[in-house]
Amino acid sequence: MDEQLNQAPCGFLTLTKDGIILSVNETLLRVLDYTSDELIDQHINSILTKSTRIFFHLYFMQLVTVQHRVEEMYLSLNAKNEEETPVLINAVLNEQQGQQVIACIIVPIRKRNEFENQLLIAKKVAEDAFKEKEKAHLQLEVALQDLEANQKELLEINKQNQKYNLDTYRELQLAKKIQERSLTKPICNDSIHIESYYKASSGLSGDIYGFYQVNDHQYGIILLDVMGHGISSALITMSLQSLFHRLISTGVSASMVMKELDNHLHTLFPSNESVWHYCTAIYLFIDTAKHTIEYVNAGHPPLIYQELDGEQLELYASSPPLGTFENIHYKTKTFSYKKGSRIFLYTDGVSESLEPEPVNSLLSKHSTLSLTHFKEKILQSLKDRKEANYKKDDQCFILVDLK
Amino acid sequence: MNQHVLTRNNVKITGSGKQAMLFAPGFGCDQTVWSLISKSFEKDYQVILFDYVGLGLSDVKAYDSDKYSKLSGYVQDVLDVCSALNLTDVIFVGHSVGATIGMLASLRKPAHFSQLIMIGPSACYLNDPPGYIGGFEKEDLLGLMDLMAKNYIGWANVFSATALNNPDLPDIEKDIEDRFCSTDPVIARNFAEACFFADNRQDLSKVTIPALILQCANDVIAPESAGQYMNKSLPTSTIKYMNATGHFPHMSHPEETAQLIREYLLETSISLEKEDVGGLT
Numbered sequence: 104m105d106e107q108l109n110q111a112p113c114g115f116l117t118l119t120k121d122g123i124i125l126s127v128n129e130t131l132l133r134v135l136d137y138t139s140d141e142l143i144d145q146h147i148n149s150i151l152t153k154s155t156r157i158f159f160h161l162y163f164m165q166l167v168t169v170q171h172r173v174e175e176m177y178l179s180l181n182a183k184n185e186e187e188t189p190v191l192i193n194a195v196l197n198e199q200q201g202q203q204v205i206a207c208i209i210v211p212i213r214k215r216n217e218f219e220n221q222l223l224i225a226k227k228v229a230e231d232a233f234k235e236k237e238k239a240h241l242q243l244e245v246a247l248q249d250l251e252a253n254q255k256e257l258l259e260i261n262k263q264n265q266k267y268n269l270d271t272y273r274e275l276q277l278a279k280k281i282q283e284r285s286l287t288k289p290i291c292n293d294s295i296h297i298e299s300y301y302k303a304s305s306g307l308s309g310d311i312y313g314f315y316q317v318n319d320h321q322y323g324i325i326l327l328d329v330m331g332h333g334i335s336s337a338l339i340t341m342s343l344q345s346l347f348h349r350l351i352s353t354g355v356s357a358s359m360v361m362k363e364l365d366n367h368l369h370t371l372f373p374s375n376e377s378v379w380h381y382c383t384a385i386y387l388f389i390d391t392a393k394h395t396i397e398y399v400n401a402g403h404p405p406l407i408y409q410e411l412d413g414e415q416l417e418l419y420a421s422s423p424p425l426g427t428f429e430n431i432h433y434k435t436k437t438f439s440y441k442k443g444s445r446i447f448l449y450t451d452g453v454s455e456s457l458e459p460e461p462v463n464s465l466l467s468k469h470s471t472l473s474l475t476h477f478k479e480k481i482l483q484s485l486k487d488r489k490e491a492n493y494k495k496d497d498q499c500f501i502l503v504d505l506k
Numbered sequence: 507m508n509q510h511v512l513t514r515n516n517v518k519i520t521g522s523g524k525q526a527m528l529f530a531p532g533f534g535c536d537q538t539v540w541s542l543i544s545k546s547f548e549k550d551y552q553v554i555l556f557d558y559v560g561l562g563l564s565d566v567k568a569y570d571s572d573k574y575s576k577l578s579g580y581v582q583d584v585l586d587v588c589s590a591l592n593l594t595d596v597i598f599v600g601h602s603v604g605a606t607i608g609m610l611a612s613l614r615k616p617a618h619f620s621q622l623i624m625i626g627p628s629a630c631y632l633n634d635p636p637g638y639i640g641g642f643e644k645e646d647l648l649g650l651m652d653l654m655a656k657n658y659i660g661w662a663n664v665f666s667a668t669a670l671n672n673p674d675l676p677d678i679e680k681d682i683e684d685r686f687c688s689t690d691p692v693i694a695r696n697f698a699e700a701c702f703f704a705d706n707r708q709d710l711s712k713v714t715i716p717a718l719i720l721q722c723a724n725d726v727i728a729p730e731s732a733g734q735y736m737n738k739s740l741p742t743s744t745i746k747y748m749n750a751t752g753h754f755p756h757m758s759h760p761e762e763t764a765q766l767i768r769e770y771l772l773e774t775s776i777s778l779e780k781e782d783v784g785g786l787t
Contacts, residue, residue: 120758121751121752121758122751122752146724148724148726152649153642153643153646153649154645154646154647154648154649154650154652154653155649155653156726157642157646157647157650157726157727158650158653158654158657160725160726160727160752160753160754161533161534161727161753162534162657164752164753164754164758165535165539165754165757168754168757168758169538169757176657177653177656177657178653179649179653219656223652223655223656
């Protein structure tokens, strides 16, 4: 072998077409730690790692056979001490003395190989990250679909809710009408004038009243305020209403009216029931022939009686509210009234809404007004103070002028 | 469909004989590997060459990464070609994993095939001690994958083209030599995984047609032990030990290879004729 080639700064090797080593230069022998004798006439397999042998036969031998050249092929050589050396190989297939010979240049690339390994690892990491991203994306899409399905479901539920709300609203409006229909109409004759006002805080009211002409000179007036407000309270007012309507119209005594209503509540709510309700009530029995008023105040705000000269009398509660303690005797009080007197009955929803003005001062301030005008005055005051005294409670009052 | 398959698999038909000879390349190769021997059969046979999808001048757009990650994808290519040409009693010549692909195709549609010529075949490349020596440990084959990865200069471009399977990419008519061994790392790797990690030993006993095994000397890819196992397991087979060395006798020693195939076909046709005669008397 030419000495320059023998000592060239790269490995040099010639092979037969079958891969038998014909010659090898010193440089390559040093890399592989073999002597020339150990390699000549051996198959190139002996200096290839096992993986490289497959690759070499699959690719190198075929390429060199068909294309007569191989460029920049990466291989891994196996030195005598079993140490692997990554190399790049260039080869050509030549005719030499009638024999086909494969001539190869081999350059070890340890550093470059290390670099390429790192590149491949980085590529793998990037690919894995990409796959992860795709996976995450897919999961997100699934989550999004779920979310959309949920939203659709929510919208459907919301639609149902809206329908339910609308249905409920209609029902409440109907119930409100029914409740209002049960209220008695104003009475106005030569001896008495009765006006009233009734307003529910939320559709249905927990307040209820009634006034009845028992005979040509006797009248029964009742005002009740069931605790709470809304549907449950309203249901109770309706049940009480049907009872007091019957009792008062037939002229039952004041104490008996209260007693029966009390009993009714106790029957509805035996003690310690979670749905237990009580109610405050005031009942007046007016005899226009005798000019007397019998009354019972069961836990209700005071009734205000005002005479023509402005003298006022407040009739405070003398018994606890209805439906509280069993076996209570509702004691009737009686007094004589003067012609031209005015009576004001109200629920706490009214007195609280008029604050800070006390109801009695309102009454005295407008004592000269007719009953209808006075009623309008009260309504105006309630309206004026609506913003300031926003309290969600039912409002109800009754005005009576005794002629 | 027929024309579609013929284009897709770059099917080339030559020869003046009646009986068809179908030549199937081995791992990573296209039909040019047969150029040195196929001509010698054109006088007596109809010679059919083809490329697996993803190799040679096949239609790369038909490449399906899932399909061709298993041998069944390549088996389907063979069966598609047979159906498209309406072939029966084909002499199937397969190299390396191409032989296994033909063997599996004959199990699926026996009517297409009459004989299997298996050049350097192996039913399983992995060792399975104590009874079976395929020649390789798993690490060796993983090392091969690494070598393949490191030999694809420009893998980035090719990778993206294949991965995206972008139909808008202009067709690049590569030279046959460029396609000789696929430089697409995805296609090559899928093929490598499909063939080198396959174990088809259980299928050998089911083969119904006769087979010739051509065993090279010093074949590092399909060692003698693999050829012998195959010969022992196939119901009707003959093994011939070649003077040719290496794994590509049809390229390195085309005369010997063609000669052995021809002799085998002659012998079997004579014995077939004898059987026919016997049947008549």
